[in-house]
């Protein structure tokens with residue numbers, strides 16, 4: 001999964017944790033231009049650059065704990081703001097949240113109030129959406145022949161079992177499929193996902209009795225096993241992620257030993 005903060009072309013907050021000597025005494029005044037970020041530079045803020053006072057940090061911890069977030073939610077937030085996802089809100093989490101707030105035009109108090117919560121959830125959802133444009137990394141004109149589709153899925157894992165070459169025309173579909181499987185993988189804590197069947201050549205599809213217009217032939221389907229999870233559990237998780245808008249709507253077929261998932265774009269269940 002991409003870190004939404006990194007996706008924004010430049011973090012609006014300088015990573016330097018503490019103001020430099022020349023900023024001393026300007027705590028609540030105008031920030032100097034030395035960080036080179038005009039947006040931050042011209043806006044007076046209560047706690048600059050994550051430079052909250054110990055009392056402010058303690059107040060933020062207290063506030064956030066009162067909000068009643070589950071450990072899972074806290075971990076999700078921590079992951080998003082780039083701090084250790086231990087599920088416990090401590091000073092480091094508060095500082096990271098303050099930076100996230102700065103980057104999102106929110107007041108940098110480290111408190112996860114309704115606005116910050118909304119921005120965090122939006123950033124998390126955005127980071128998990130498969131089709132996010134990547135302006136700083138233009139796609140190569142030539143689709144890859146082998147190698148990685150995404151961080152945890154390689155093209156070879158989706159290869160037709162009869163050994164047929166994967167046509168370039170289906171590679172974008174396989175990439176989209178793999179990106180959705182990455183979302184699933186992350187949502188189940190990084191459990192490994194085995195692809196029993198990915199792309200099927202028309203010949204192989206016919207040989208295994210697949211439907212003529214099978215999503216497998218288009219490179220949009222994968223029959224998967226998630227280690228340590230039953231097909232029912234995997235199906236429920238995919239369903240949940242689709243409902244949350246994190247995975248693409250498509251087909252889910254439950255079989256005794258695996259789940260078929262495809263990215264056809266409309267709901268099909270069997």
Ligand SMILES: [Zn+2]
Pocket residue numbers: 197216221222223260261
């Ligand atoms: Zn299938």
